[in-house]
Amino acid sequence: MEPVWTVGLMTGTVLDGNIDVALLRTDGERVAEFGPYTLAPYDRETRDLLAACLGEARAWNFDGPEPAIFAEAENRITRAQSEAVRALVESSGLSMDKIEAVGFHGQTVLHRAPETGRLGQTRQLGDGKLMAQILGTTVVHDFRSGDMAAGGQGAPLSAVYHGALLDDLDTDGQTAVLNLGGVANVTARDSDGTLVAFDTGPANAPINDFVAHLGRGEMDRDGALAAAGRVDETRLNAQLDHPYLRRPYPKSLDRFDFGYDWALDLSPQDGAATLTAFTAAAVGRALDLLPERPTRLIVCGGGRHNPTLLRMLETHAGVQAERAEAVGWQGDAIEAQCFAFLALRRLRELPVTFPGTTGVRDPMTAGRVAAGTRS
Numbered sequence: 001m002e003p004v005w006t007v008g009l010m011t012g013t014v015l016d017g018n019i020d021v022a023l024l025r026t027d028g029e030r031v032a033e034f035g036p037y038t039l040a041p042y043d044r045e046t047r048d049l050l051a052a053c054l055g056e057a058r059a060w061n062f063d064g065p066e067p068a069i070f071a072e073a074e075n076r077i078t079r080a081q082s083e084a085v086r087a088l089v090e091s092s093g094l095s096m097d098k099i100e101a102v103g104f105h106g107q108t109v110l111h112r113a114p115e116t117g118r119l120g121q122t123r124q125l126g127d128g129k130l131m132a133q134i135l136g137t138t139v140v141h142d143f144r145s146g147d148m149a150a151g152g153q154g155a156p157l158s159a160v161y162h163g164a165l166l167d168d169l170d171t172d173g174q175t176a177v178l179n180l181g182g183v184a185n186v187t188a189r190d191s192d193g194t195l196v197a198f199d200t201g202p203a204n205a206p207i208n209d210f211v212a213h214l215g216r217g218e219m220d221r222d223g224a225l226a227a228a229g230r231v232d233e234t235r236l237n238a239q240l241d242h243p244y245l246r247r248p249y250p251k252s253l254d255r256f257d258f259g260y261d262w263a264l265d266l267s268p269q270d271g272a273a274t275l276t277a278f279t280a281a282a283v284g285r286a287l288d289l290l291p292e293r294p295t296r297l298i299v300c301g302g303g304r305h306n307p308t309l310l311r312m313l314e315t316h317a318g319v320q321a322e323r324a325e326a327v328g329w330q331g332d333a334i335e336a337q338c339f340a341f342l343a344l345r346r347l348r349e350l351p352v353t354f355p356g357t358t359g360v361r362d363p364m365t366a367g368r369v370a371a372g373t374r375s
Helices: 044-060 069-091 128-135 145-149 159-167 204-213 221-227 233-239 268-289 307-316 331-347
Strands: 004-011 018-026 031-041 099-112 121-125 139-141 175-180 183-189 195-202 296-300 320-323 368-370
Touching: 004 069, 004 331, 018 069, 018 331, 031 069, 031 331, 044 069, 044 099, 069 099, 069 121, 069 128, 099 128, 099 331, 121 145, 128 139, 128 368, 139 331, 159 175, 159 183, 159 195, 159 331, 175 268, 183 268, 195 204, 195 268, 204 268, 221 268, 221 307, 233 268, 268 307, 296 307, 296 331, 307 320
Parallel strands: 004 099, 099 139, 175 296, 296 320
Antiparallel strands: 004 018, 018 031, 099 121, 139 368, 175 183, 183 195
């Protein structure tokens, strides 16, 4: 089929205050063209509202009626993200009637992985029907819940897009993709080319939460705090005994499954260094689980901006780490592009989740479709 223009949206669990919006021209199997992208900031009120949602979601934990704050936040972020889509499309010289679909991930506020005898559950805030009405364009949303209802992990969903990007590189099978968001996930191919993906462990969330707890801002910008510290090897090794790191994939995490409390009595510098080393070392443990251990990682997500973390990937994970830009990818746009790609796959009934990525029995499509009325 001919490639068409789609738009993808992503707001990660790290809560960096931005809406990631990207245009992508694709046929749902290959990438024909990277389009423009932007990071559209939320206003402070919305950011505070989403932070409050995370707290209430943890207290709720899928038990009883949803917190009332969800409805307010859902309406607010849907309208803000709809405006961000329209602004990007129009600034790119296109119009909404040229957009085949919008992939609207929504804001994850809680994710509980499945356990023996219990299906997993996930909640993303976002009203796909309202967005379709506002934009007059088909919107694909709620990408994770169908997979979880079928016994899957509901994450990571990025594997099929990462796989398409890898297919366009001339690699020898020794290259994998690492996404460093609130948590980290890896995408690779096994010896017969089958996609494999799973959450490796924490990424930016515990580091950011540690820095915020200390009143030193919202993140360890450029990894400067960690670079000034020393890794507490005893604590690092103790954390590396965490059972999640040994568990076979497929597997997934919530942003709060790994915290920062265990580093609080260290100095700010040593705490940041030790948390950063744990993220890197957990990636190394994950690579050990793969059928063939990659020698090279292409790193996307916000964590690729942290040079200390990239250096630690080489020393603590034993792998060459390159930023996505080194291979011509748009690093800040990849997660949003992913949902643009997934939206078209849903419309063309192509699978998104697989036994080797989320653990579903058979490959599945992902997302619900809200049809827009084009003017």
